[in-house]
Amino acid sequence: MRARRVLVEALSVMLAVVLLIWSLTPVYNMLLIALDPDEGDIEFEGIIWPPDPSLHSFHTVVTQGYWLLEDFWRQFGNSFFIGLMTMLLTVLIGSLASFALGRMRLSQGWLLANAPLLTYAVPASFLVIPFSRLMASYGLSNSLWAIIAANVTFATPYAILILRQYATLIPIELDQAAQVDGASPVQVYRRMYLPLMAPALAAVGTFALLLAWNEYLYQYVLLSSTRNMTVAVAIAQFFNSDEAPWNYMMATAIIYSLPPIVIFYVLRGYMAAGLTRGAVRG
Amino acid sequence: MAWAIAFVIPYAVVFSAFVVYPIAYGLWMARDPSLYRDLIANPLYAQTVVNTVLYVGLGVNVKMFLALLLSGFFMRRRWWITALLPIFILPWALPAIPAFVSFHWMLIGEEGLVDSLLSALFGIQGPLWFTDRRLALGSNIVAHIWKWLPFWTLTFFAARTAIPQEIYEAADVDGASGFRRFAHIVLPLLGNLYLVCTLLSTLWTIGDFTTVALVSGGAPSYSTNVLATLGYYYAFDAAQPTLGIAVVMSALPVLIPIAIILMRTLHTREVQL
Numbered sequence: 001m002r003a004r005r006v007l008v009e010a011l012s013v014m015l016a017v018v019l020l021i022w023s024l025t026p027v028y029n030m031l032l033i034a035l036d037p038d039e040g041d042i043e044f045e046g047i048i049w050p051p052d053p054s055l056h057s058f059h060t061v062v063t064q065g066y067w068l069l070e071d072f073w074r075q076f077g078n079s080f081f082i083g084l085m086t087m088l089l090t091v092l093i094g095s096l097a098s099f100a101l102g103r104m105r106l107s108q109g110w111l112l113a114n115a116p117l118l119t120y121a122v123p124a125s126f127l128v129i130p131f132s133r134l135m136a137s138y139g140l141s142n143s144l145w146a147i148i149a150a151n152v153t154f155a156t157p158y159a160i161l162i163l164r165q166y167a168t169l170i171p172i173e174l175d176q177a178a179q180v181d182g183a184s185p186v187q188v189y190r191r192m193y194l195p196l197m198a199p200a201l202a203a204v205g206t207f208a209l210l211l212a213w214n215e216y217l218y219q220y221v222l223l224s225s226t227r228n229m230t231v232a233v234a235i236a237q238f239f240n241s242d243e244a245p246w247n248y249m250m251a252t253a254i255i256y257s258l259p260p261i262v263i264f265y266v267l268r269g270y271m272a273a274g275l276t277r278g279a280v281r282g
Numbered sequence: 283m284a285w286a287i288a289f290v291i292p293y294a295v296v297f298s299a300f301v302v303y304p305i306a307y308g309l310w311m312a313r314d315p316s317l318y319r320d321l322i323a324n325p326l327y328a329q330t331v332v333n334t335v336l337y338v339g340l341g342v343n344v345k346m347f348l349a350l351l352l353s354g355f356f357m358r359r360r361w362w363i364t365a366l367l368p369i370f371i372l373p374w375a376l377p378a379i380p381a382f383v384s385f386h387w388m389l390i391g392e393e394g395l396v397d398s399l400l401s402a403l404f405g406i407q408g409p410l411w412f413t414d415r416r417l418a419l420g421s422n423i424v425a426h427i428w429k430w431l432p433f434w435t436l437t438f439f440a441a442r443t444a445i446p447q448e449i450y451e452a453a454d455v456d457g458a459s460g461f462r463r464f465a466h467i468v469l470p471l472l473g474n475l476y477l478v479c480t481l482l483s484t485l486w487t488i489g490d491f492t493t494v495a496l497v498s499g500g501a502p503s504y505s506t507n508v509l510a511t512l513g514y515y516y517a518f519d520a521a522q523p524t525l526g527i528a529v530v531m532s533a534l535p536v537l538i539p540i541a542i543i544l545m546r547t548l549h550t551r552e553v554q555l
Contacts, residue, residue: 015355016366023370026384026428029395033387048398093292100289114545115293119301120482121541123489125510126530129517130308131300153300156293185285214378217491221518232379236496246387253380264375265368 034058034250057251066248068237071226079230079256082144082219083212086151090208091201093152094159099189101160102167103175116157124154125217132221142224150218155208162207166200167193206267213260231256312527321528326504327512330529333419334508337494338487341426346480349431353438354468374432382496385425389497415505418498422506425497426490434479441475442468474547481544488533509533 032047037054059065064072131150132141140146170193178188194201219230229237231252238249321327356367373381388395389411397408411417445467453463469476491510494500500507500515507515509530517526 012355012358012360012363016362019352019366019370022428023372025395026381026388027372027376029388030380030384032395048395048402093296096289097293100286104286104289115297115301117541117545117548119297120485120544121537122301122305122534123485123510123537125489125491126513126533127301127304127308128514129523129527130304130311134304134307149296149300153296156296160293185289189289210375210377214492216379217495217514232377235379235383249383250380250387253383257376257380260377261372261375264371268368 030250030254033246034254036247038247057245057247058255060248061251061255066245068234068241068245069248069252071229072231072234072252074227075229075231075234076256078144078223078228079213079232080259082147082151082230083209083259085144085148086155086212087205087209089148089152090155090159091205094156094163094204095194095197095201096189097156098160098163098167099193102164103172103188103193104185116160119154119157124150128217128221131218135222141222142228144223144228146222147212147215147218147230150222151208151212151215155211158207159204162204163197163200166197170196202267206264209263210260308527308531312524312531314524317525317528318532320525321532326507327529329505330507330509330512333506334488334533336419337423337426337490337508338484341423342480342483342487344423345427345431346434346476346483348427349434350438350468350472350476352431352435353442354464356435356439357442371432371436373429374436376429378429378492379496381429382425382493385421385428385497386499389421412498412501415502418501418506422494422497426487426493429493430483434483437479438472438475441472445471478544478547481540481547485537485540485544488537 032050034057035050035053035055037052037056061069061072064070131146135141135143135146135149138146140149174192175188178192183191213232216232216236219233220236223229223233235249235253235256238245356363356370389397391397391410391412392408394408394411396411400406400408409417411421449467450463453467489510490508491514494506494508494511495514498506500511504512504515509532513526513529515526516529517523520526
């Protein structure tokens with residue numbers, strides 16, 4: 001029995017080490033390339049450690065010192081704007097819809113309740129061609145709002161799903177009591193529903209933000225001018241250029257990765273709570 | 283009632299303007315049956331379908347099964363396992379573009395980190411990952427699993443923490459542990475959740491563009507494309523938008539049944555995400 005315990009413990013430690021290497025290797029690779037001081041063709045053969053680490057490429061990115069990075073901060077702002085708007089609109093639209101569907105006994109609820117999942121029957125990437133033509137006819141081509149619309153469309157279904165599940169934890173009697181006291185649906189929504197749903201809203205908001213930050217295809221197809229581009233598209237631009245300043249590209253990628261990671265870890269406590277509640281009905 | 287409708291209107295507008303309309307428009311653009319005849323006759327399309335089946339079949343199932351097992355691992359109360367969790371979820375927090383660009387560079391051949399490590403540690407000359415179809419396809423699958431494993435592990439982890447502790451204690455009293463505990467407690471309680479997550483992940487993965495576009499880029503010679511990247515290639519690089527739409531719309535006969543099964547499972551079995 002004792003020998004078995006030791007064996008299990010040893011296997012756990014091994015698994016932990018494997019997971020550590022698995023999770024960190026691609027991240028390490030980014031640092032390895034970004035820390036190389038040389039521009040242009042870099043000879044990486046056999047290199048597993050930066051021979052001459054330097055922050056030169058980060059400096060170049062931050063000071064916009066390379067022609068592909070001329071609008072870096074503006075593009076960074078665009079990414080931020082898209083991310084924040086996606087987050088806000090997803091939380092707003094998702095919470096309104098989940099409130100109506102879960103707490104107000106909408107008589108035609110079936111279709112609406114299933115509409116979110118129907119959205120996933122046709123993946124976002126499959127709709128990019130009709131979507132881009134549609135945006136042209138709505139007068140939104142090369143506009144950040146086109147990206148926000150796409151992101152919100154594909155983040156809201158999941159948001160409604162999670163919010164409706166979380167809302168089952170809040171007794172419906174609370175709403176009824178408030179209505180007896182003369183509260184309007186808007187008041188119930190604002191004063192009770194939103195505060196009580198805070199953990200789930202944080203989880204859903206983070207999900208939407210990460211979705212926006214992960215998204216690449218729509219930005220690539222819909223945003224054509226350099227000034228309206230996002231960092232995600234700017235990173236991809238490196239592949240199309242003849243020169244190969246891969247250290248700049250990786251430095252850009254690392255800086256681009258920082259905001260979601262920070263937000264993610266700050267909100268992690270909420271996220272766990274939002275996802276956990278009512279996960280299993282025994 | 284009027285209020286309820288008012289609350290749903292924003293979502294209904296988004297749904298009809300950005301889901302229903304594009305789908306209808308796309309189907310209308312790709313309405314010509316000869317497009318589909320062309321596709322079926324095209325060997326590139328046939329290979330892409332096989333790739334998509336492999337990518338989704340292996341990617342989703344290996345990922346979900348590992349996630350289920352790992353969620354159990356993270357339930358163990360050891361300080362170093364608790365400390366590992368935030369590092370383990372880093373791939374999920376890392377945006378897709380940097381992550382997959384990094385994968386691409388790791389596997390770029392002799393200059394890549396993986397081959398460099400192979401030669402430094404074991405003295406082996408690593409393969410050229412993107413010149414062999416199977417290796418390139420495998421790289422895409424591994425990158426997909428790397429990126430999304432934490433998300434599903436956390437979902438199962440959250441579900442496991444909601445299993446009442448008394449059930450485990452009762453099992454301990456009965457002498458059930460390890461595999462039997464997994465088979466008789468975890469699987470029955472998480473079975474439905476596992477099914478729902480697998481279906482949802484299948485839908486999401488069939489539509490995955492970024493992984494394949496950035497990791498292998500379809501190399502070698504377009505042989506590792508999936509439907510999403512081939513559709514993009516036809517529509518934008520080959521300037522045949524209707525053919526591009528036909529490529530992706532040809533997946534509807536698979537997608538719609540999965541979505542319907544997903545809806546029914548969610549409704550009839552009271553599964554919670």
